[in-house]
Amino acid sequence: MDWFLTTSVGIAALTVAQTLALLVPVLLCVAYLTWAERKVLALMQMRKGPNMVGPFGMLQPFADAIKMLMKETIIPSGASRYLFLGAPMLTFLLAMIAWAVIPVNDGWAIADINVGILYLFAVSSLGVYGIIIAGWASNSKYAFLGALRSAAQMVSYEVSIGFVIVTVLLCVGSLNLTEIVRAQQNLWFAIPLFPMFVIFFISALAETNRAPFDLPEGESELVAGFFVEYSSMSFALFFLGEYANMILMSALTVILFLGGWYPPLDIAPLNWLPGPLWFALKVAAVLFCFIWVRATFPRYRYDQLMRLGWKIFLPFTLFWLVLTAFTLKIMGWLPA
Secondary structure: OHHHHOOHHHHHHHHHHHHHHHHHHHHHHHHHHHHHHHHHHHHHOOOOOOOOOOHHHOOHHHHHHHHHHHOOOOOOOOOOHHHHHHHHHHHHHHHHHHHHHOOOOOOOOOOOOOOHHHHHHHHHHHHHHHHHHHHHHOOOHHHHHHHHHHHHHHHHHHHHHHHHHHHHHHHHOOOOHHHHHHOOOOOOOOOOOHHHHHHHHHHHHHHOOOOOOOHHHHOHHHOOHHHOOOOHHHHHHHHHHHHHHHHHHHHHHHHHHOOOOOOOOOOOOHHHOOHHHHHHHHHHHHHHHHHHHHHHOOOOOHHHHHHHHHHHHHHHHHHHHHHHHHHHHHHOOOOO
């Protein structure tokens, strides 16, 4: 068996198996995140939520999937057909391939590369193309305006996210995601870098177009934004891409600030739980905060959104980055 794994066919088969072992649970989590969101919002608003399809409504995601599959895919007569259909595929594909470098335990990553952060930067930067293409290919002014607003929003908050990540990298001295988690074995970065942790979480809300920053998708004057002309499975791919990105940003928050697969304290019985379970519990906690924010805060105006990103987050993250570098240098804590 060992000799087979060293051949090109064996390596390809192993890579496919690893990919399926990670993506199948991610897709199931995406499906049930839609159910969990509706349940949590319902509890916060004192109503039942999904409760008819299956026990506790747990088969509702499958009912939604069947409904989407059975609907007709409508393409506007003036749309650019191939770009119109390719945009949701691109958005969903990018949300999936980003998981290639996410470690859910020590050494548990499809590609444990030394530049994992740069890979995520590249993939997240490409995500804006799916939205712009969708708005442009629809041949609708409303969709195009929604795409432009969404692109401006994502680019604006990627800048602050970048400075936050660079601050973490200064403390670690490595671009490898596994090394970032190992550096937090004794102290999570959420404690010494708490302001950056808060900014990263808020920027993640804006990056994924979630409330209260869901202007591209929810403004009444834009009639649902860039995907207004989409239906059936093409709409479902945008929907799944958004929820997959929510899970991805939650996983990245756990890796950068919440100690990854390490328990809060290295004591029994906390350290009896396996690392992947701790990782999943932390991701679930961050996702709960995503939903909690949606149920709590009203939507921002667009000028407030841009002001927060460029006039508050950008200068503050730059200041904290310089302060962190200065402190590490003076105290002699810079990693070798």
